[in-house]
Structure formats: structure tokens, C-alpha cells
Amino acid sequence: xxxxxxxxxxxxxxxxxxxxxxxxxxxxxxxxxxxxxxxxxxxxxxxxxxxxxxxxxxxxxxxxxxxxxxxxxxxxxxxxxxxxxxxxxxxxxxxxxxxxxxxxxxxxxxxxxxxxxxxxxxxxxxxxxxxxxxxxxxxxxxxxxxxxxxxxxxxxxxxxxxxxxxxxxxxxxxxxxxxxxxxxxxxxxxxxxxxxxxxxxxxxxxxxxxxxxxxxxxxxxxxxxxxxxxxxxxxxxxxxxxxxxxxxxxxxxxxxxxxxxxxxxxxxxxxxxxxxxxxxxxxxxxxxxxxxxxxxxxxxxxxxxxxxxxxxxxxxxxxxxxxxxxxxxxxxxxxxxxxxxxxxxxxxxxxxxxxxxxxxxxxxxxxxxxxxxxxxxxxxxxxxxxxxxxxxxxxxxxxxxxxxxxxxxxxxxxxxxxxxxxxxxxxxxxxxxxxxxxxxxxxxxxxxxxxxxxxxxxxxxxxxxxxxxxxxxxxxxxxxxxxxxxxxxxxxxx
Amino acid sequence: xxxxxxxxxxxxxxxxxxxxxxxxxxxxxxxxxxxxxxxxxxxxxxxxxxxxxxxxxxxxxxxxxxxxxxxxxxxxxxxxxxxxxxxxxxxxxxxxxxxxxxxxxxxxxxxxxxxxxxxxxxxxxxxxxxxxxxxxxxxxxxxxxxxxxxxxxxxxxxxxxxxxxxxxxxxxxxxxxxxxxxxxxxxxxxxxxxxxxxxxxxxxxxxxxxxxxxxxxxxxxxxxxxxxxxxxxxxxxxxxxxxxxxxxxxxxxxxxxxxxxxxxxxxxxxxxx
Numbered sequence: 187x188x189x190x191x192x193x194x195x196x197x198x199x200x201x202x203x204x205x206x207x208x209x210x211x212x213x214x215x216x217x218x219x220x221x222x223x224x225x226x227x228x229x230x231x232x233x234x235x236x237x238x239x240x241x242x243x244x245x246x247x248x249x250x251x252x253x254x255x256x257x258x259x260x261x262x263x264x265x266x267x268x269x270x271x272x273x274x275x276x277x278x279x280x281x282x283x284x285x286x287x288x289x290x291x292x293x294x295x296x297x298x299x300x301x302x303x304x305x306x307x308x309x310x311x312x313x314x315x316x317x318x319x320x321x322x323x324x325x326x327x328x329x330x331x332x333x334x335x336x337x338x339x340x341x342x343x344x345x346x347x348x349x350x351x352x353x354x355x356x357x358x359x360x361x362x363x364x365x366x367x368x369x370x371x372x373x374x375x376x377x378x379x380x381x382x383x384x385x386x387x388x389x390x391x392x393x394x395x396x397x398x399x400x401x402x403x404x405x406x407x408x409x410x411x412x413x414x415x416x417x418x419x420x421x422x423x424x425x426x427x428x429x430x431x432x433x434x435x436x437x438x439x440x441x442x443x444x445x446x447x448x449x450x451x452x453x454x455x456x457x458x459x460x461x462x463x464x465x466x467x468x469x470x471x472x473x474x475x476x477x478x479x480x481x482x483x484x485x486x487x488x489x490x491x492x493x494x495x496x497x498x499x500x501x502x503x504x505x506x507x508x509x510x511x512x513x514x515x516x517x518x519x520x521x522x523x524x525x526x527x528x529x530x531x532x533x534x535x536x537x538x539x540x541x542x543x544x545x546x547x548x549x550x551x552x553x554x555x556x557x558x559x560x561x562x563x564x565x566x567x568x569x570x571x572x573x574x575x576x577x578x579x580x581x582x583x584x585x586x587x588x589x590x591x592x593x594x595x596x597x598x599x600x601x602x603x604x605x606x607x608x609x610x611x612x613x614x615x616x617x618x619x620x621x622x623x624x625x626x627x628x629x630x631x632x633x634x635x636x637x638x639x640x641x642x643x644x645x646x647x648x649x650x651x652x653x654x655x656x657x658x659x660x661x662x663x664x665x666x667x668x669x670x671x672x673x674x675x676x677x678x679x680x
Numbered sequence: 681x682x683x684x685x686x687x688x689x690x691x692x693x694x695x696x697x698x699x700x701x702x703x704x705x706x707x708x709x710x711x712x713x714x715x716x717x718x719x720x721x722x723x724x725x726x727x728x729x730x731x732x733x734x735x736x737x738x739x740x741x742x743x744x745x746x747x748x749x750x751x752x753x754x755x756x757x758x759x760x761x762x763x764x765x766x767x768x769x770x771x772x773x774x775x776x777x778x779x780x781x782x783x784x785x786x787x788x789x790x791x792x793x794x795x796x797x798x799x800x801x802x803x804x805x806x807x808x809x810x811x812x813x814x815x816x817x818x819x820x821x822x823x824x825x826x827x828x829x830x831x832x833x834x835x836x837x838x839x840x841x842x843x844x845x846x847x848x849x850x851x852x853x854x855x856x857x858x859x860x861x862x863x864x865x866x867x868x869x870x871x872x873x874x875x876x877x878x879x880x881x882x883x884x885x886x887x888x889x890x891x892x893x894x895x896x897x898x899x900x901x902x903x904x905x906x907x908x909x910x911x912x913x914x915x916x917x918x919x920x921x922x923x924x925x926x927x928x929x930x931x932x933x934x935x936x937x938x939x940x941x942x943x944x945x946x947x948x949x950x951x952x953x
Contacts, residue, residue: 289899297898308898310863331867332815334846336828339816339864360863361818364899376732379754380893386822386918430825443682449832450692456829457703464708466920467822470754498689505685676821 189238190615194245198229198253201244206259208233208240214531214544217626217642218256218266220274222301226250227274230640232615232626234531237549241615241628252277262530265650273297288362288679290314299366300630300638310359323347329664331360338675342668344661351656351664356649358679365680369639374400374609375474377636381627382469384641385677387427389465390419391620392641393472398552399616399629400474406607411598412476413554418488418591419459419468420553420618421584426455427621427672428535428577429499432506434669435574439512444502451499458483458491475607485596489589496585503578516571520655520667524566532651533644534623536671539576540568546619553618558590570670577672609634620644622673643677692833696771696922697929697936707920709768710748711735711757712783718763719744730757733886733893748773749781749889749903752917772923774882774914774930778905781889781913799911800933802878806852807932809841813851813875817868817904818861818894822918823885827855829921842928848874853931855924856908859887859894860901872908880931882912884924889913 195201209215216239217232223245230243246253255278256263267278268287275296278284289297292314295305317326330341343355365384369377381396382389394416401408408416429452436444460466462481470478481488506512522532527540537544543564547555563579565572613630623644630638652671659667694701713719720743722730727738735750736757744764746757757765775781776795814827830837831844845851848871856868872881883904886892891902901907914927929935 305898308862310899312863331864332848332871336814336824336844337816338819338821338824339858339861339867360867361816361858361861362863362899363818363859363861363894364897365894368894368897373732379732379752383752383820383887383893383917386820387825389822433828441682443686446833447682447685449829450689450834453829453832453834456825460707464755465753466707466826467918469917502685505682509682674821675816676819 190241191238192241192243192613194243196244198244198246201229201231201242202254202256202259204242205231205233205256208235209260209262213240215260215262215266216531216624216647217628217640218263218270219628219640219642220270220276220300221630221638221640222274222298227276228300229253229270230628232628232642234544234624239550239615239617246276251275252279254279255281257281262647265646273299286315286359288359290359297364297367299370299640304367310362312359315357317343321352324352331357340675340679342664344664346661349660351659351661354653354656356652358649358675360679361675362679366639366641369636372636373634374631374636377639378472378474381641382467384680385620385643385645385674386467387430387674388423388620388622388625388643388677390416390423390468390471391618391625393469394420394553395616395618395625395627396629397472397474398618399614399627400609401607402614402616403612403629403631404608404610406475406605408476409602409605410554411595411601412603412605414591414595414598415477415481415603416472417554417558418481418588418595419463419471421587421591422455422459422462423468424584424621425581426452426459428581429455431577431669431672432503432574434672435516435570435666436506436512438665438669439515441509441512444506444509444512447502451495451502454495458495462488473604476602476604480603481595485592488592492585492588492592500582500585503581507575507578513571515663515666516574516670517569519570519659519663520670521657522568522651522655524568526654527568527651530651531647533647534620535573535576535580536648536651537623538562538564539572541566544624546617546624550617554591554594557594558587560587570666573670573672622677623648641677641680643674643680645673645675645678646680649673649678693836693839694834696925701922704771704922705769707771707922708753709770709772709923710751710753710915711746711755711765712748712768713744713746714764714766716763718761722761722764730760732756743784745782745784747782747890748915749778749886749913750892751915752886752892771926772914772916772919774912774923774927776912776930778889778910778913781915799880799931803880803932805878806880807934809843810852810928810932811843811845811850812853812855812928813845813848813871814855814857815864815868815871816857817864817888817907818858818900819885819887823857823887826918826921827857827884827924830924835921835925837925837928840929848872849876851875852878853880853882853928854908855882855884856888856904857884858904859891859897860904860907862899862901865901865907868904868907880911881908882914882927882931883910884914884927885919886915886917889915892917
């Protein structure tokens with residue numbers, strides 16, 4: 187059983203000491219965020235250890251507009267403190283690079299999630315962003331926000347003397363949607379619909395993490411069959427997301443047949459998800475207390491479909507991992523050293539390819555994972571190839587989980603899919619291992635409505651690491667590195 | 681050997697729209713109001729309680745209308761009132777007018793006919809070969825997957841003479857996804873202006889049409905309609921690849937049964953042409 191602790195300490199300085207101390211003792215900073223409250227700004231840090239999650243909070247009184255930054259002590263706070271600065275206007279004093287990240291604003295009101303009401307409109311002002319290069323002889327290639335191909339909007343400012351990429355800058359604000367603020371005032375049962383749309387390609391993981399928060403608050407136990415169905419969909423989603431990465435990598439290398447084959451497999455996974463749930467993205471699967479409906483396929487047919495997919499897909503994955511011209515593009519490309527990954531607490535396949543084997547399905551199990559067998563795959567090379575190999579392993583593991591879950595579902599026979607659930611006030615944290623890595627929700631419900639919903643997708647935590655992986659890589663490696671990270675911008679920009 | 685692997689499973693490509701595809705009926709379209717007297721029993725309070733996205737409105741005359749452009753396809757209304765609401769089957773319901781997404785239709789046949797003929801005149805030159813450009817204006821990421829799917833061997837839009845292009849200067853059709861994030865308004869306008877005439881804009885998905893659940897946020901503009909002149913409105917959260925395909929074909933007047941479908945789907949009597 188996972189231990190979660192919530193503690194409010196007396197001052198932000200104490201919060202900072204506590205976070206730095208725990209990180210030094212081996213925990214990782216999983217989230218740092220603000221909540222506007224009556225008494226000021228409540229800063230909250232999530233510190234994850236093996237099988238535990240400690241939440242430490244401290245109130246910054248309203249007359250204090252700055253606090254000593256955590257980033258110099260805990261590097262992983264780098265983007266989190268910039269986000270806090272964007273959304274609340276308080277200044278983390280001593281932050282090494284306090285530029286706008288998710289919302290460059292030129293004066294006026296700020297969103298201040300958690301506060302009642304808020305501005306109707308905030309127009310981002312890119313003019314406040316500095317454009318600078320880090321050295322002489324460098325020029326900047328603005329790559330985005332409208333890029334070639336069908337991609338999400340983000341701007342990469344590539345600083346280069348011609349071939350190498352000594353420095354990269356990322357601008358997330360283009361597709362910032364103010365999602366966290368949008369949750370506020372919603373009925374908790376409606377919130378799951380918005381949660382599914384934070385990262386549309388990981389709808390199941392988001393729906394699950396969100397519903398688990400509601401269920402934890404109300405002390406609702408989800409029926410066993412519902413837990414199995416949730417697991418089924420979560421694993422189908424993982425396969426689809428990993429296939430998407432393979433498509434982008436194969437496409438980048440010009441492997442037309444491989445691109446087509448993986449495109450076909452992914453289409454079949456989405457169709458299977460649609461057949462089971464009514465939505466190609468598994469929307470509506472997770473509802474507070476259980477799942478929305480009976481799967482559209484009996485377990486025996488599901489097993490057959492999974493078997494066919496597994497056989498055909500695995501053969502293609504094996505061929506891909508044996509295509510030398512393709513592997514040459516990935517080997518030693520975009521390396522993330524294990525020490526750096528551990529220091530940052532890198533999540534998901536990116537972390538696992540660099541030796542950080544934390545997987546919430548194993549370390550803090552939810553849904554039906556406790557009862558199912560799962561082998562967590564990890565590599566130490568940390569390059570784009572290792573990230574691909576981890577994903578290939580995870581597809582295999584997902585098929586194994588799908589079979590187990592379908593078998594269990596057949597044995598479970600009939601029974602309720604949804605426990606009786608009532609809205610309960612309170613604050614809690616919940617998690618799921620999304621295809622892109624650990625996903626955290628910190629949810630606060632007061633008087634039956636959502637007053638703060640903090641979403642921390644793996645994409646926000648991991649994307650910052652793209653700054654550091656261009657050692658010796660050149661411009662043509664960029665698409666491979668980006669695809670091998672495989673992070674949805676929608677979640678990072680929220 | 682990838683070359684041999686490519687032959688392993690034969691032809692996987694759909695023949696739609698030349699011949700029917702069973703999967704178009706298997707995917708959910710938007711919610712529609714079923715004919716019958718039960719629709720009159722829903723009042724304004726129930727209508728707003730039924731729909732978390734605010735897409736159901738009870739009219740003054742006691743008539744319930746669904747704005748498919750705001751429908752996020754959660755299905756709550758269908759579960760709660762199966763006597764009034766149902767899923768529309770088929771490859772989605774793109775419309776040439778924003779009002780055309782409100783069912784049952786309040787629009788007159790004349791105005792739709794006018795829009796149709798205007799677009800038809802504009803896109804006459806595009807019918808055989810069309811180049812597409814996509815811009816994400818604050819999507820949740822799923823719309824991009826469904827647009828990307830058009831390139832897989834199952835949908836393979838190259839067979840229809842449609843190609844994605846990297847530069848807006850080569851593009852005829854602009855596919856826009858997302859709720860109209862304010863940060864994307866300027867890049868979106870610039871992309872549109874860089875396209876040569878004639879050009880067509882398709883709002884892909886409920887988010888692009890009305891903002892969906894992201895409507896009302898400080899950071900979105902409630903769809904892209906306020907940023908660009910939209911020609912084709914395609915609801916769906918996200919719309920399926922077949923729905924996107926039908927919107928593309930509608931834009932260039934190549935959707936078979938277009939006139940019939942328009943008439944049936946929107947309750948417009950007669951041939952709008």
C-alpha cells in the first residue's frame with residue numbers, strides 16, 4: 187500500500203529545506219505548484235520516494251511577493267518555479283533564468299489558479315520574451331510554432347553555429363489553454379471530461395488519475411471488474427502511444443513501409459479501443475466509482491483480437507529493431523546520462539531508458555496492477571535507441587497485461603461496474619502511469635465543487651530535459667530526439 | 681525485409697467514398713435529436729443539466745436543439761434520455777455553415793444553398809489535386825492523431841489526390857484544430873495569409889468549432905471562428921478519420937451524396953443546389 191502524507195509547514199523556507207533534504211536523501215521532486223488561497227499563496231511540493239508520496243505545503247503571505255528560489259538547491263524545480271511566476275506573479279528570488287514559460291504577460295491580471303473568479307481574457311505577449319544567443323557566431327533558428335507536418339504547436343529556438351546544437355530554448359505558451367483554471371467551479375463528476383482532454387492521447391490515464399482522486403476523497407472502493415477494464419484501456423492506450431513514437435521515428439528515417447505498417451497497427455489499436463469503449467481514445471471509460479459501460483467485446487473475443495495484434499505487431503517491431511540503417515540514426519543520439527536522469531527524476535520511458543526504473547504501476551500500484559504481473563523494463567544507455575527499446579519492451583509487457591486482464595475478466599463473470607460514489611470535500615493527490623510517464627493530480631474540492639485541480643503530466647516534467655541532450659548532435663538529429671521523447675505538448679502547456 | 685513485409689497483409693485501404701465502409705457506421709457521430717413527441721418534454725433546466733458542455737438548448741417553442749458544434753460526445757444525454765437523444769451514425773457531419781450544426785435545423789434551405797454555391801465557385805480549381813496544411817491552435821493532441829491517421833494505409837488520402845504540404849504557400853486547405861489558444865491567434869493568421877487564393881479553412885473538431893470544454897478559459901477564444909473565416913465546420917471530440925475525410929471532400933465538393941446527406945442530416949427539404 188502506498189503511503190501518502192500531507193504536511194503544512196510554517197514557512198516557505200522550511201518547505202525549501204524539507205524538499206532539498208528529501209531530494210538529497212534520494213526522493214525526487216515530482217511537482218511544485220501554487221494555489222491562491224485567502225491567506226496567501228499556498229506553495230505545494232510533491233516528493234516521491236519508493237512507494238511513497240509526501241506532500242509538503244507552506245503558505246506565502248500576501249504581502250510577500252518573493253521567496254527564496256528552490257531551483258538552485260533542487261534543479262528539477264527549474265520549470266515549476268517559472269510556471270509559478272507566470273501564473274501568480276510571485277518571484278522565486280535567485281532563480282537562474284526567470285523568463286516567462288507558459289504565459290508571457292505584460293502586466294494586467296494573472297490567472298492565479300485557486301482564487302475565486304479570475305480574468306476573463308489574458309493575451310500572451312511574446313514581446314516580453316528575450317531573444318538571445320549564448321555566444322558569438324551563433325544564430326537562432328526559430329522552429330515553430332507552425333512546423334512542417336501534423337504536429338502540436340511549440341516553438342524550439344535552436345541556437346547553432348551551423349550544424350551543432352549547443353543550445354535549445356523551448357516556448358510552450360502558444361497552446362496554453364488555461365486548463366487548470368478551467369477546472370475550477372466545475373462539478374467533480376464533470377471534471378473527468380475535462381481531465382480526459384488535458385492530453386487527448388492519454389485520455390484513459392488522465393481520466394483514471396482524476397477519478398482515483400475523487401474515489402480517495404469519498405473512500406469509494408472500485409469494483410474488481412471495473413479495475414480490470416480500466417487496466418485494459420490504460421494498456422491499449424500505452425500501446426497506441428508507443429506506436430505513435432515508432433511511426434514518427436520510422437517516418438523521420440524515411441522507412442516508408444515501416445511507417446505504413448505501424449500506422450496500420452496503431453489504427454487497429456484505436457479501433458479495438460473504440461469497439462470496447464465507444465471512443466477511439468477510451469473517453470468515458472473512467473467515471474467516478476468505476477467504468478462507464480460494459481466492454482463492447484466479450485473477454486474471449488478480446489483475447490483473440492489481442493493475440494492477432496500481438497503476433498503481427500511484434501514481428502514488425504523485431505524487424506525495426508534489426509534494421510541497421512535505422513538504428514544508426516538512433517544510437518548515441520540525444521543521450522540523457524543516467525546520473526542526470528536520476529537527479530531530475532526523469533519519468534516514463536525517457537527515465538527508464540536512462541536507468542531510472544520508477545514505474546507507478548509497480549511502485550504505487552492502482553487499478554488492477556497489484557494483482558497482475560508486470561516486468562518493468564529499463565536501459566542504461568540513455569540514447570534515442572534505448573528509449574525505443576524500452577517502448578518496444580513495454581508494448582510486449584502491455585500485451586502480457588492485456589491477456590491477464592482479459593483472463594481475469596472472463597473469470598470475474600458478471601457483477602457491478604460502478605460503485606456508489608458521492609462527492610466528498612477535501613484535498614488529495616492521485617497518480618497513474620500514463621504512456622509518457624507518471625501523471626499526478628492534486629485535487630481540492632470545497633462545498634461540492636472543484637476549487638483547485640493541479641495536473642502534472644509527465645510531459646511538463648520531462649520536456650525540460652530536451653535542453654540537455656544535444657551533446658554533439660546536429661540539426662538532422664532533431665526530429666529523432668524530439669520523437670524519442672514522445673511528449674504531448676498539450677499536457678506540457680496545459 | 682521491409683519490401684516483403686509491405687506485401688504481407690495485402691491491400692488494407694478502404695474504398696470509401698467509392699464504396700461503403702462498415703467502419704463508418706461503427707463510429708459514433710455527434711448527438712442528434714430523435715424525431716418524436718418526447719423532445720417537447722425537456723425544459724431549459726433539464727437541458728442545461730443534461731449537457732456538461734452546454735450544447736443542449738430548449739427553445740421557446742418547447743423544441744430541444746443540440747448544437748453539435750458544442751457536443752463533446754460524452755453521451756450523458758443519450759444515457760439519461762434515450763427517448764430524445766441518439767447517436768448519429770456515419771462518417772461525421774461536417775457543415776458548410778455554423779448554424780447547420782444545430783439540429784434539428786432552424787436554417788432555411790436558401791441560405792445553405794447560397795453558402796454551398798459560393799464555396800463551390802471558389803474551390804472549382806482545387807477538385808483534382810489538393811494540398812493540405814494543418815495548424816494546431818490549442819488542441820488536446822487527439823485531433824492531430826486522427827489527421828495523421830489519414831496518411832496510414834487504411835485511409836491513405838493520397839489515393840484521393842490529397843497531400844500534406846510543409847509550407848502554407850503551397851496549401852489550398854487549412855485544417856485547424858484546437859480551441860483557439862490566444863497564443864496561436866497570430867501564428868494562425870500569418871499562416872492563413874501566407875496561403876495563396878483560393879483557400880479553404882476547415883475547423884476540425886468541437887474544440888475548433890466552439891472551444892468545447894476549454895471555452896470560457898482566459899487563454900482560449902472559444903473556437904477559431906473569431907480568428908479566421910471558416911468554410912467547413914466539423915464537430916467531434918475528436919472527429920474520426922472518416923469524418924475528417926468527409927469534411928475534406930465536402931470542402932472540394934467531392935462528397936458523394938453530398939446534397940442528399942446535407943438534406944437528410946440537417947433536415948433541409950429539397951435540393952439546396
